[in-house]
Amino acid sequence: MIRPDELVQAINRLLPDESADTISMVLAGIGPIVRESATDIILPGLGVITPAGFQPTRALADRVNRRYLVMPVVTLHAGNEPEPVSMDEPAPSDETAAATEPMPEPTTSDEPTSEQMAESNATPEPAPESVDEPSAETMEPTADVESMDSVSAAESASEMIGSADEAESAAEIVWTPVESDSESLTEMPTETLTDTSPESAETLVELDSESPAETDAAVETPADAAPESVEPMMDEPAESLTETMAESPSDAAVSSVDESTSDAAVMSADESASDEAMPISDADVAEEPFELASSMGAMHATDASSSVLSQESTTGDTLDTGMPDISVPERLTPRSEPPPPARPVGALTQPIGHDPDLDRRRAAAAAAEKQQSSTGWLLPLLLALAVIAAAVWWFALGGNRAAMPTTPQPVAVATPAPQPMAADSLMMPDSSATDDSLMATTPIPQPVAAPINLGRFDLNTYSGRRAAVAAVAAQYPELAAPPGNATDGWFLRTQAQPAARNARDGVAEMNGAFGRAADVQKNPSGANFWVRVGRFTDEARATAAAVPLDLILGKKKSGAIVTPLDPTSADLSADEVVRPKPRPAATAAPVAP
Amino acid sequence: MPSTPAYLVAQLAERTGLEPDRIELVLSALSEVVSRSLSDSGSVDLAGVGQFSVRHEPPRRVTDGDTGAVLLYPPRNVVQLRTMLPLPQQTGEMRGDR
Numbered sequence: 030m031i032r033p034d035e036l037v038q039a040i041n042r043l044l045p046d047e048s049a050d051t052i053s054m055v056l057a058g059i060g061p062i063v064r065e066s067a068t069d070i071i072l073p074g075l076g077v078i079t080p081a082g083f084q085p086t087r088a089l090a091d092r093v094n095r096r097y098l099v100m101p102v103v104t105l106h107a108g109n110e111p112e113p114v115s116m117d118e119p120a121p122s123d124e125t126a127a128a129t130e131p132m133p134e135p136t137t138s139d140e141p142t143s144e145q146m147a148e149s150n151a152t153p154e155p156a157p158e159s160v161d162e163p164s165a166e167t168m169e170p171t172a173d174v175e176s177m178d179s180v181s182a183a184e185s186a187s188e189m190i191g192s193a194d195e196a197e198s199a200a201e202i203v204w205t206p207v208e209s210d211s212e213s214l215t216e217m218p219t220e221t222l223t224d225t226s227p228e229s230a231e232t233l234v235e236l237d238s239e240s241p242a243e244t245d246a247a248v249e250t251p252a253d254a255a256p257e258s259v260e261p262m263m264d265e266p267a268e269s270l271t272e273t274m275a276e277s278p279s280d281a282a283v284s285s286v287d288e289s290t291s292d293a294a295v296m297s298a299d300e301s302a303s304d305e306a307m308p309i310s311d312a313d314v315a316e317e318p319f320e321l322a323s324s325m326g327a328m329h330a331t332d333a334s335s336s337v338l339s340q341e342s343t344t345g346d347t348l349d350t351g352m353p354d355i356s357v358p359e360r361l362t363p364r365s366e367p368p369p370p371a372r373p374v375g376a377l378t379q380p381i382g383h384d385p386d387l388d389r390r391r392a393a394a395a396a397a398e399k400q401q402s403s404t405g406w407l408l409p410l411l412l413a414l415a416v417i418a419a420a421v422w423w424f425a426l427g428g429n430r431a432a433m434p435t436t437p438q439p440v441a442v443a444t445p446a447p448q449p450m451a452a453d454s455l456m457m458p459d460s461s462a463t464d465d466s467l468m469a470t471t472p473i474p475q476p477v478a479a480p481i482n483l484g485r486f487d488l489n490t491y492s493g494r495r496a497a498v499a500a501v502a503a504q505y506p507e508l509a510a511p512p513g514n515a516t517d518g519w520f521l522r523t524q525a526q527p528a529a530r531n532a533r534d535g536v537a538e539m540n541g542a543f544g545r546a547a548d549v550q551k552n553p554s555g556a557n558f559w560v561r562v563g564r565f566t567d568e569a570r571a572t573a574a575a576v577p578l579d580l581i582l583g584k585k586k587s588g589a590i591v592t593p594l595d596p597t598s599a600d601l602s603a604d605e606v607v608r609p610k611p612r613p614a615a616t617a618a619p620v621a622p
Numbered sequence: 623m624p625s626t627p628a629y630l631v632a633q634l635a636e637r638t639g640l641e642p643d644r645i646e647l648v649l650s651a652l653s654e655v656v657s658r659s660l661s662d663s664g665s666v667d668l669a670g671v672g673q674f675s676v677r678h679e680p681p682r683r684v685t686d687g688d689t690g691a692v693l694l695y696p697p698r699n700v701v702q703l704r705t706m707l708p709l710p711q712q713t714g715e716m717r718g719d720r
Contacts, residue, residue, distance in 0.1 A: 031659050033669035036652075043651040047644065054638045055648040060670020062633045066625070073627045073646070074653025075674075076701070083703035092661045093676050093699040100696030105683065107691055 660701060672705025 031039065033056070040052045063070045069079040076085035091098060628642075631649065635642045656666045656674055665675035682695045 030665040030667060032667050036655060036666060039655045040651040044647055052648055055634055055645055057670055058634045058637045062630060063671055068625045070630055071625055071627045073649045075656055085701040089657050089701060092657050093701055097696045097698050103694040105692040105694050
């Protein structure tokens with residue numbers, strides 16, 4: 030924690046032209062202005078101090094959340110709507126299950142540990158009156174699932190992440206119950222007024238608009254700031270603090286002990302005056318002095334040991350410290366050997382009688398030994414790599430074939446084998462269609478093992494959709510211009526609500542060079558929004574069917590942006606990763622009868 | 623009704639007798655120091671105002687009431703300010719009006 034004097038020094042380092050007194054004067058003037066002002070006070074660059082709380086600026090909120098801004102809102106479950114799962118879609122694997130688990134939470138060094146949380150006397154206080162209406166954010170506590178009223182609420186909540194709304198919702202303030210008795214407060218030393226160490230934090234009544242249950246997720250204990258509280262406790266004993274707070278005219282000076290209970294506590298000064306009074310107990314005070322004493326004992330021990338060492342090194346005598354006798358270390362005595370004589374300038378670099386051949390033989394032997402040692406581990410490594418490569422190759426070819434159903438593979442067929450039925454059969458190609466283009470005149474990209482990150486596209490805009498299809502075309506240039514059929518185009522299909530599915534809904538055709546794109550139907554709910562890119566054919570278009578390429582660009586989020594598809598992110602579920610889906614072997618080249 | 627940023631500068635200039643430009647520089651440096659400390663999960667004790675700190679909130683699950691969709695929101699940090707200032711507008715009457 031940066032204390033006021035350290036804060037002045039830090040500012041002074043940034044402003045070397047200003048004196049520390051000037052900086053202290055400015056900083057000291059902020060408090061009285063905030064206290065006496067009848068309006069909200071804007072702290073430039075930091076936020077606004079309002080009666081409801083402190084609202085940080087967006088820049089500040091983004092800065093403290095810079096690690097989390099890139100994290101998308103993950104749809105764990107699509108809800109009542111059935112997932113548009115096609116039959117050729119692989120069954121949910123472990124990867125999917127793992128992706129639906131809560132995201133790993135980055136650890137921060139100052140977060141309370143479980144021990145600290147356990148040590149906190151977090152007796153849940155009765156939920157006080159809430160000043161503000163609970164927002165969508167505040168509806169989310171540690172409970173597994175909570176309902177929201179509407180979809181719009183969910184969307185608005187999602188967009189709060191990383192937006193200006195977050196700054197508003199993320200604001201909290203903790204106000205004291207001290208009545209406005211400026212005289213008594215101004216008489217107090219500045220240290221007393223501004224002391225926010227844990228012992229003084231116990232006297233705080235916190236104002237918050239969040240629900241009580243949410244506080245469980247962010248329990249802050251007095252132990253969090255225990256190391257920082259050692260010094261103020263020494264400077265200002267708890268007794269004096271209690272006396273100071275007792276001087277305030279309000280009895281509400283002493284209230285909750287734990288911050289965790291007060292996160293959701295929006296209580297008036299009167300409320301805090303009665304039931305929440307909890308004086309500082311001796312046990313609470315004695316806990317930190319114990320740590321201090323132990324650390325001081327360690328310091329003494331260090332001093333003692335260092336003094337022993339220094340005494341030993343200086344006198345060289347054996348000390349009677351109850352320890353085993355330590356003889357005079359010889360290493361401290363200077364070496365009596367004379368230094369080697371300095372070689373005169375121009376002297377021979379080799380002594381007389383030196384055999385250069387012997388050196389060469391030694392060097393050759395050392396090189397051979399080194400080479401042998403280097404090649405000794407190289408051979409097993411190469412063997413291991415070869416075994417791994419063979420295993421991968423076997424799994425890629427033979428293994429998959431063994432796992433596939435034993436349906437006969439269409440090798441020489443005049444008509445394409447039936448495509449695997451998607452959940453929306455409207456997108457299926459007509460089996461009666463005799464479209465040559467359905468044959469494998471164009472190589473269909475083989476499924477790749479690794480997902481492909483095609484980028485981030487805003488599918489609500491024309492340019493975004495074009496960019497999405499162009500990205501796919503760039504990935505698979507062989508599909509961009511199917512030979513012999515100039516009208517073949519791309520479609521960028523969004524699977525929206527099931528009720529809205531029909532032949533054309535949700536389909537944006539990208540004819541030719543992707544020059545035209547119909548409006549992609551916007552999903553009102555924002556959830557369960559798939560984007561697929563495929564290629565139309567004439568027959569397929571005539572029959573309201575298409576050859577699905579099943580390149581899933583991504584899943585549209587509740588906002589408007591397809592999430593960045595980072596295949597390496599474990600936070601994304603499997604259906605959010607750009608992954609060309611495996612296709613059956615119906616694309617084999619026809620064999621002439 | 624929030625005041626303007628110039629309000630605080632003007633008030634400080636009136637109380638300290640310093641030029642507003644110098645006060646703006648100090649406030650700008652204060653913002654930088656506080657932001658830097660909070661981004662490092664630290665806290666800053668601003669004398670006379672309170673203590674700025676950051677509270678970490680874990681990922682949260684929210685269910686859409688209509689569709690039943692379960693969304694997982696990423697974790698976040700919340701900037702909070704603890705203060706002992708007995709603000710005039712922080713009386714119980716004011717709270718009751720809200």
